Amino acid sequence: MKLLEEKILNEGKVLEGGILKVDGFLNHRLDVALISELGADIAREFATSGATLILTVESSGISIACAAGEKLHLPVLVAKKHRSLNISDGVYTAPVFSFTHKVENNVVVSKEYLTAAERVLIVDDFLASGNAALGLLSLIEQAGAKAVGFVAAIEKSEQGGRALIEGKGVKVYSLARIKEMRVGDIKFE
Numbered sequence: 001m002k003l004l005e006e007k008i009l010n011e012g013k014v015l016e017g018g019i020l021k022v023d024g025f026l027n028h029r030l031d032v033a034l035i036s037e038l039g040a041d042i043a044r045e046f047a048t049s050g051a052t053l054i055l056t057v058e059s060s061g062i063s064i065a066c067a068a069g070e071k072l073h074l075p076v077l078v079a080k081k082h083r084s085l086n087i088s089d090g091v092y093t094a095p096v097f098s099f100t101h102k103v104e105n106n107v108v109v110s111k112e113y114l115t116a117a118e119r120v121l122i123v124d125d126f127l128a129s130g131n132a133a134l135g136l137l138s139l140i141e142q143a144g145a146k147a148v149g150f151v152a153a154i155e156k157s158e159q160g161g162r163a164l165i166e167g168k169g170v171k172v173y174s175l176a177r178i179k180e181m182r183v184g185d186i187k188f189e
């Protein structure tokens with residue numbers, strides 16, 4: 001998506017360790033008009049997917065998931081992040097290693113809101129190594145629900161997450177796909 005690529009080129013900052021900082025428009029200060037356009041693009045791509053629910057994980061994916069949910073007229077389920085394993089019976093949980101914070105969290109959703117009947121579209125801000133995606137896919141599998149796609153606003157191809165998700169038979173769609181990035185230099189696919 002041209003609009004997002006331009007925004008990344010103009011305002012994104014590449015940090016050491018393969019991290020792209022997009023705090024100024026995507027996950028600290030939010031460019032709401034841009035995020036609304038991301039939602040519209042996702043809705044066009046998945047209009048006929050039969051999705052019944054959008055799943056994201058707190059916190060950076062929430063705004064994009066809500067924009068897509070509004071356009072697709074779907075509710076958004078936000079997986080919570082917990083450090084402790086002391087979690088109640090009424091939830092599904094999966095471990096996720098955080099690419100940015102280098103810690104393991106458990107992602108958790110209530111069994112009440114993720115049921116076998118759901119066809120789930122996952123939406124997140126970034127796709128890097130695919131750990132977050134695999135954790136969310138595990139929640140969907142545990143519920144006996146079906147994943148109809150995985151959307152990332154920004155994919156960093158070099159970090160290899162796409163193959164893991166596609167290996168599970170799930171379609172991957174990203175709005176900006178970064179082929180390679182170095183400090184001061186970002187190239188898109």
Ligand code: 5GP
Pocket residue numbers: 018019020021022027060097098099100124125126127128129130131132133161
């Ligand atoms: P993965 O699990 O695919 O390695 O990483 C995805 C998660 O890590 C996303 O939910 C996102 O919050 C975070 N993340 C991964 N790469 C980046 C990055 O370059 N910049 C930022 N801001 N977050 C990232």
